[in-house]
Amino acid sequence: MNLKELAAELHLSQTTVSRALNGYPEVSEKTREIVLAAAQRFGYRPSPAARRLATGRAHALGVVFNAERNAFMDPLFVEYLAGVAETSAKEGFDILISPSTPRDEIVSFGRLARDGTVDVVILSAPQVTDARIALLSELKFPFVVHGRPPAPAGISYIDIDNFGAFQQATSFLIQLGHRRITLINGEEHFTFAQDRSRGAAIAFAAAGLPNDLLDEHFMSMTAENAYRCARQALESDARPTAILCGSILVALGVLRAAAELGLEVPRDLSIVAHDDEMPAFPAEQFHPQLTTTRSSIRAAGARVAEMALARVAGQKPGAVAEVWPVQLIVRGSTAAAPEKV
Amino acid sequence: MNLKELAAELHLSQTTVSRALNGYPEVSEKTREIVLAAAQRFGYRPSPAARRLATGRAHALGVVFNAERNAFMDPLFVEYLAGVAETSAKEGFDILISPSTPRDEIVSFGRLARDGTVDVVILSAPQVTDARIALLSELKFPFVVHGRPPAPAGISYIDIDNFGAFQQATSFLIQLGHRRITLINGEEHFTFAQDRSRGAAIAFAAAGLPNDLLDEHFMSMTAENAYRCARQALESDARPTAILCGSILVALGVLRAAAELGLEVPRDLSIVAHDDEMPAFPAEQFHPQLTTTRSSIRAAGARVAEMALARVAGQKPGAVAEVWPVQLIVRGSTAAAPEKV
DNA sequence: CGAAACTTCCAAAGCGCTTTGAACGCTCGG
DNA sequence: CCGAGCGTTCAAAGCGCTTTGGAAGTTTCG
Numbered sequence: 174m175n176l177k178e179l180a181a182e183l184h185l186s187q188t189t190v191s192r193a194l195n196g197y198p199e200v201s202e203k204t205r206e207i208v209l210a211a212a213q214r215f216g217y218r219p220s221p222a223a224r225r226l227a228t229g230r231a232h233a234l235g236v237v238f239n240a241e242r243n244a245f246m247d248p249l250f251v252e253y254l255a256g257v258a259e260t261s262a263k264e265g266f267d268i269l270i271s272p273s274t275p276r277d278e279i280v281s282f283g284r285l286a287r288d289g290t291v292d293v294v295i296l297s298a299p300q301v302t303d304a305r306i307a308l309l310s311e312l313k314f315p316f317v318v319h320g321r322p323p324a325p326a327g328i329s330y331i332d333i334d335n336f337g338a339f340q341q342a343t344s345f346l347i348q349l350g351h352r353r354i355t356l357i358n359g360e361e362h363f364t365f366a367q368d369r370s371r372g373a374a375i376a377f378a379a380a381g382l383p384n385d386l387l388d389e390h391f392m393s394m395t396a397e398n399a400y401r402c403a404r405q406a407l408e409s410d411a412r413p414t415a416i417l418c419g420s421i422l423v424a425l426g427v428l429r430a431a432a433e434l435g436l437e438v439p440r441d442l443s444i445v446a447h448d449d450e451m452p453a454f455p456a457e458q459f460h461p462q463l464t465t466t467r468s469s470i471r472a473a474g475a476r477v478a479e480m481a482l483a484r485v486a487g488q489k490p491g492a493v494a495e496v497w498p499v500q501l502i503v504r505g506s507t508a509a510a511p512e513k514v
Numbered sequence: 515m516n517l518k519e520l521a522a523e524l525h526l527s528q529t530t531v532s533r534a535l536n537g538y539p540e541v542s543e544k545t546r547e548i549v550l551a552a553a554q555r556f557g558y559r560p561s562p563a564a565r566r567l568a569t570g571r572a573h574a575l576g577v578v579f580n581a582e583r584n585a586f587m588d589p590l591f592v593e594y595l596a597g598v599a600e601t602s603a604k605e606g607f608d609i610l611i612s613p614s615t616p617r618d619e620i621v622s623f624g625r626l627a628r629d630g631t632v633d634v635v636i637l638s639a640p641q642v643t644d645a646r647i648a649l650l651s652e653l654k655f656p657f658v659v660h661g662r663p664p665a666p667a668g669i670s671y672i673d674i675d676n677f678g679a680f681q682q683a684t685s686f687l688i689q690l691g692h693r694r695i696t697l698i699n700g701e702e703h704f705t706f707a708q709d710r711s712r713g714a715a716i717a718f719a720a721a722g723l724p725n726d727l728l729d730e731h732f733m734s735m736t737a738e739n740a741y742r743c744a745r746q747a748l749e750s751d752a753r754p755t756a757i758l759c760g761s762i763l764v765a766l767g768v769l770r771a772a773a774e775l776g777l778e779v780p781r782d783l784s785i786v787a788h789d790d791e792m793p794a795f796p797a798e799q800f801h802p803q804l805t806t807t808r809s810s811i812r813a814a815g816a817r818v819a820e821m822a823l824a825r826v827a828g829q830k831p832g833a834v835a836e837v838w839p840v841q842l843i844v845r846g847s848t849a850a851a852p853e854k855v
Numbered sequence: 856c857g858a859a860a861c862t863t864c865c866a867a868a869g870c871g872c873t874t875t876g877a878a879c880g881c882t883c884g885g
Numbered sequence: 886c887c888g889a890g891c892g893t894t895c896a897a898a899g900c901g902c903t904t905t906g907g908a909a910g911t912t913t914c915g
Contacts, residue, residue, distance in 0.1 A: 219630050223871035225563040226900045248794040250588040258579055258613030268611040272599030290562050313605040351897045396799040422794055435811040453763055458737040460773040527865045564901035567870050
């Protein structure tokens with residue numbers, strides 16, 4: 174059943190029926206009720222395609238799914254998506270996943286922005302120089318970002334306090350007596366990796382320690398990379414007594430390296446990992462249970478979707494700039510540094 | 515620029531331009547070339563919304579994303595989605611994620627099917643009695659399934675050989691001398707869990723062993739659940755010498771339970787896990803490296819998307835019924851059963 | 856050479872909705 | 886008693902595409 178038929182059934186014009194259904198004020202309460210009741214009764218549902226054509230609004234938000242990158246580094250993506258889904262479901266918004274390879278990610282964004290298949294896009298893991306942000310800004314297409322944009326002015330975003338998290342974690346390790354600390358960070362071009370790097374550095378400076386004791390490595394945060402990196406660090410002469418991990422996956426690799434070298438955690442090696450709360454891989458399920466800096470990526474996804482919807486509803490870009498605190502949770506993978514280094 | 519303007523620019527009718535662009539035969543090669551060149555030059559892209567309205571085809575495939583379920587049990591979902599994305603990108607199909615909670619999952623499917631926002635849906639993890647399949651069949655809405663439908667007749671699907679995988683894994687353990695084996699399976703209502711159960715049972719029967727030596731547990735396959743289950747089994751009088759795990763996550767929980775009880779893998783306990791190839795958590799990155807039955811969920815995602823597109827193109831439901839073999843890969847988590855049980 | 860059969864192109868009618876501009880009936884102040 | 890003002894409703898014009906049913910122009914063939 175379509176609008177025309179419904180209108181005919183009610184002996185009303187399409188205009189009135191449409192307005193009644195969409196809550197416009199210029200229709201009397203009485204007829205509105207009649208219309209709503211009839212729509213209910215006939216199971217009328219307006220055609221999204223037609224509405225889209227008529228209004229130019231897609232009633233959908235876009236997420237670019239970079240298959241390569243996500244497959245390797247982002248089991249987080251599901252959690253994040255779950256958050257996005259949560260709020261978009263409330264508003265009846267669809268989520269359009271635009272697949273892409275890293276190479277043509279920018280093309281995907283262009284397509285989304287120009288095609289009108291979505292009203293707004295959510296962009297995650299911003300980079301220090303981010304072509305996607307540049308493109309969307311130029312096209313004047315609405316977007317919000319999850320993570321810290323390199324130049325946050327005029328851009329709505331939500332991020333967690335990566336700086337604070339790693340400063341806190343590093344200070345904590347220093348207080349436990351650790352001096353040589355390895356930081357296994359994400360790739361250098363991500364803003365979050367930069368923030369974490371600064372956080373750790375500041376903690377060293379604050380403790381009056383020379384920052385060459387901080388051994389920092391940037392890489393794609395896979396368990397495999399982390400394993401290699403940890404192995405190398407732990408076999409070197411200047412063996413660290415603690416390792417800061419950018420993610421739970423990194424911790425997995427580090428744990429393996431330690432186990433293979435016969436090092437016991439936390440006796441010989443302390444580990445702190447950042448945990449985005451993947452319910453599938455809870456930090457408590459590792460052995461030993463991991464000390465983490467924790468923040469919910471799902472909640473962040475939900476919030477960023479809210480922002481996206483607000484943006485569609487007319488909110489100014491740059492209206493929201495939230496930085497969520499991160500909590501340090503001490504569990505079993507950290508201990509005082511061993512006596513002799 | 516829209517079709518009308520483009521046509522005006524070329525001094526041709528919209529009809530001709532539209533046909534030229536869509537490869538219809540009733541337009542001469544010469545004009546087709548001219549049209550294509552002009553479209554290219556002006557950067558013309560037809561409006562998806564308008565096309566959708568006119569044709570009734572959405573040019574999109576739907577995936578219902580059950581946020582609750584996936585968050586806890588399906589980091590696999592990303593991998594799977596990556597596969598789907600891979601092929602749908604080739605055909606320029608969009609992927610519409612329809613969020614839902616377990617409760618109203620069926621509503622989501624109904625909405626997808628009736629709204630015309632997608633042309634076909636992909637359904638995963640079919641259950642023994644599956645309301646979703648029933649609904650879509652009744653609505654005569656095109657769908658394909660990833661996993662084994664309870665009544666496969668007239669339904670296109672692709673599945674991995676869960677039966678064979680667990681038969682093989684179980685036989686392998688029996689050959690190593692294991693007699694008491696615990697199977698930590700998925701929830702009973704999933705067809706894959708049934709298939710795995712049957713596979714293990716057959717292996718016991720084939721070896722002439724009483725099947726009460728097989729201690730089977732159905733549950734949502736989280737690390738936490740697996741941990742509890744393994745802990746209980748390993749502390750019981752009839753302690754198993756081997757545990758079959760439904761997923762890598764399950765193995766994580768089992769490893770923790772073993773570690774806490776001072777059991778060494780594989781000396782005191784052998785572990786075989788099914789591995790859907792999450793690149794984020796490779797079986798090789800565990801310590802010890804896990805013996806697994808392996809199959810690529812990503813490849814399956816890609817294939818099921820192909821089937822979905824074929825379905826849209828007019829292929830009959832039930833035309834495809836593929837069962838992919840699963841390979842047993844022996845690594846470091848299995849060994850001969852300890853001498854005295 | 857004229858009818859039949861193609862080939863190539865077009866005008867116009869939708870697809871199902873929103874939204875503009877106008878009309879209709881009423882009330883009300885002057 | 887009349888026109889202004891208001892609340893309610895409607896007819897019709899899009900939105901940008903596809904597709905039907907011809908209409909020209911070209912070739913084929915008896």
